[in-house]
Amino acid sequence: MxxxxxxxxxxLVGLVQACPKPxxxxxxxxxxxxxxxxxxxxxxxxxxxxxxxxxxxxxxxLPSLPEGAFREVLLLQxxxxxxxxxxxxxxxxxxxxxxxxxxxxxHNLISDFAWSDLHNLSALQLLxxxxxxxxxxxxxxxxxxxxxxxxQLNHNRLHTLAEGTFEPLTALSHLQINDNPFDCxxxxxxxxxxxxxxxVSIPEQDNITCTSxxxxxxxxxxxxxxxxxxxxxxxxTYQPSQDGAELQPGFVLALHCDVDGQPAPQLHxxxxxxxxxxxxxxxxxxxDGRALPGALAASARPRFQAFANGSLLxxxxxxxxxxxxxxLATNELGSAESSVNVALATPGEGGEDALGxxxxxxxAEGKGCYTVDNEVQPSGPEDNVxxxxxxxxxxxxxxxxxxxxxxxxxxxxxxxxxxxxLLVLTFF
Numbered sequence: 421m422x423x424x425x426x427x428x429x430x431x432l433v434g435l436v437q438a439c440p441k442p443x444x445x446x447x448x449x450x451x452x453x454x455x456x457x458x459x460x461x462x463x464x465x466x467x468x469x470x471x472x473x474x475x476x477x478x479x480x481x482l483p484s485l486p487e488g489a490f491r492e493v494l495l496l497q498x499x500x501x502x503x504x505x506x507x508x509x510x511x512x513x514x515x516x517x518x519x520x521x522x523x524x525x526x527h528n529l530i531s532d533f534a535w536s537d538l539h540n541l542s543a544l545q546l547l548x549x550x551x552x553x554x555x556x557x558x559x560x561x562x563x564x565x566x567x568x569x570x571x572q573l574n575h576n577r578l579h580t581l582a583e584g585t586f587e588p589l590t591a592l593s594h595l596q597i598n599d600n601p602f603d604c605x606x607x608x609x610x611x612x613x614x615x616x617x618x619x620v621s622i623p624e625q626d627n628i629t630c631t632s633x634x635x636x637x638x639x640x641x642x643x644x645x646x647x648x649x650x651x652x653x654x655x656x657t658y659q660p661s662q663d664g665a666e667l668q669p670g671f672v673l674a675l676h677c678d679v680d681g682q683p684a685p686q687l688h689x690x691x692x693x694x695x696x697x698x699x700x701x702x703x704x705x706x707x708d709g710r711a712l713p714g715a716l717a718a719s720a721r722p723r724f725q726a727f728a729n730g731s732l733l734x735x736x737x738x739x740x741x742x743x744x745x746x747x748l749a750t751n752e753l754g755s756a757e758s759s760v761n762v763a764l765a766t767p768g769e770g771g772e773d774a775l776g777x778x779x780x781x782x783x784a785e786g787k788g789c790y791t792v793d794n795e796v797q798p799s800g801p802e803d804n805v806x807x808x809x810x811x812x813x814x815x816x817x818x819x820x821x822x823x824x825x826x827x828x829x830x831x832x833x834x835x836x837x838x839x840x841x842l843l844v845l846t847f848f
Contacts, residue, residue: 438467438468439468440456440466442459443459444456445472451497451498453472453474454468454469454474454475454493456475456476456480457478457500458478459480460480461477461482462481462482464477464485464489466492468493470492470495471495472496473497473498474496474497474498474500475490475493475496475498475499475500478500478502478504481504482505483506483508484508485501485514486510486513487510487511489513490516490517491516494516494517494518494519496517496520497519497521497543498522499517499522500524501523502524502525502527502548503526503527504528505529507529507530507531507532507553508530508531509525509530509532509537511534511537512534514534514537514538514541515534515536515541518542520541520543521543521544523541523546524546525548526550526552527551527552529553530549530552531577533549533554538561538564539560542564542565543567544565544567545568545569545570545591546568547565547570547572548570550573550575550576551574551575551576552576553576554573555576555577556578556579557582558582559583559585561585562585562586562589563588564588565588565589566589569591569593569594571592573600574596574597574598574599574600575598575600577600577601579600579601579602580602580605580608581607581608583607583611584610586620593621594620595620595622596624597628598623598624598627599624601631601632602628602629603631603633604630604632604636604639604641604644605633606647606649606683606752606753607752608644612644616642628642629641630644648682649682651755652680652749652753653679653749653756654677654679654680654748654756655758656675656676656677656745656758656759657678658673658676671736671737672733672734672737673741673762674732675734675747675760677732677747677758679747681751685749685755685756686701686750687702687748687749688700688701688702688747688748688749689724689746689747689748690745692744692746693740693743694739694743698724701726702726702728703728704726705722705726709721709725709733737764738764739764741762744760
């Protein structure tokens, strides 16, 4: 029994007295402290006592914090890492420190930070990240920090802030965010409003200024005039093809994405066909239909031609181009999307289309024109289905002028090509 007690005492003394060689460890004011500041360290040394609650690694030469850097000191409540050369904080470096209340990462070179690690630090009360190279903060970065009282983000490279970034910080009383190069566009207006109405103390507001656009450079954010801002909206339509070229086999499908918003949204097409998925940043062709310099295209004229005006042209549309066509508009206030299913079938006197809906009707008779018989009997109450039954009864002249084309579902669609085809458009 005496031998067992002696062994326990030796182990206990070892735990208390263990300390990395360059550091000083001991108790002060009831805290177990490991002081490794000003030691010219280039890595977090191993061998800390497990009961350390305060660790100072300030004023060293640490270049990064790797995953598991503090796995030996899971009871840490205070971690001081200011004035190092840290550029990267890897995922898993800070996440295990669930007891942490104070974290100082100021005066480093951090540009790559594992924001998700903060989700596990729900006890955190002080977070100092000032004087770094941070350019972006995810909207949910602080979602778990409901105990946080002081946040310092000043002297970074933040250009904007996602709306609602500080909403989870219900205990926040002090925010320092001055001296960042903010882009004073629509995306920052929410922060101006929040800063003017919040009870949180925000010092040095005279130094929270615009860096761009140039006409606003130096303007204080709290004096920024309202900007005309609106989230994107889109409307996807199909329209007549006005192509006067000689009639070719197949036909041309023309879709148009009408986009509105301020600032002007960026347009993107997402196309899902039997051949796979195609992503297109619009435009990918010029007004002549030829691929723009730098656009990814297998030929001078891409299979899917996206124009700057929002139109998408698919020459020689066939079964392999069936699928879902979606246009997505995005600006700094949000995004909007509209989609249409396009399918082909060869009708007889009646039957089902490619989407399983019943139709009937036959080609109208005429000369020198295209005609449309739009008698449709959907199998259900869907009213977002447009089925156009096309019969070619004329020559290229009619296709070029669009004469003789009618449809009961505006806007119409002139398709160049094969004799008897059924086009099914399903909007959603």
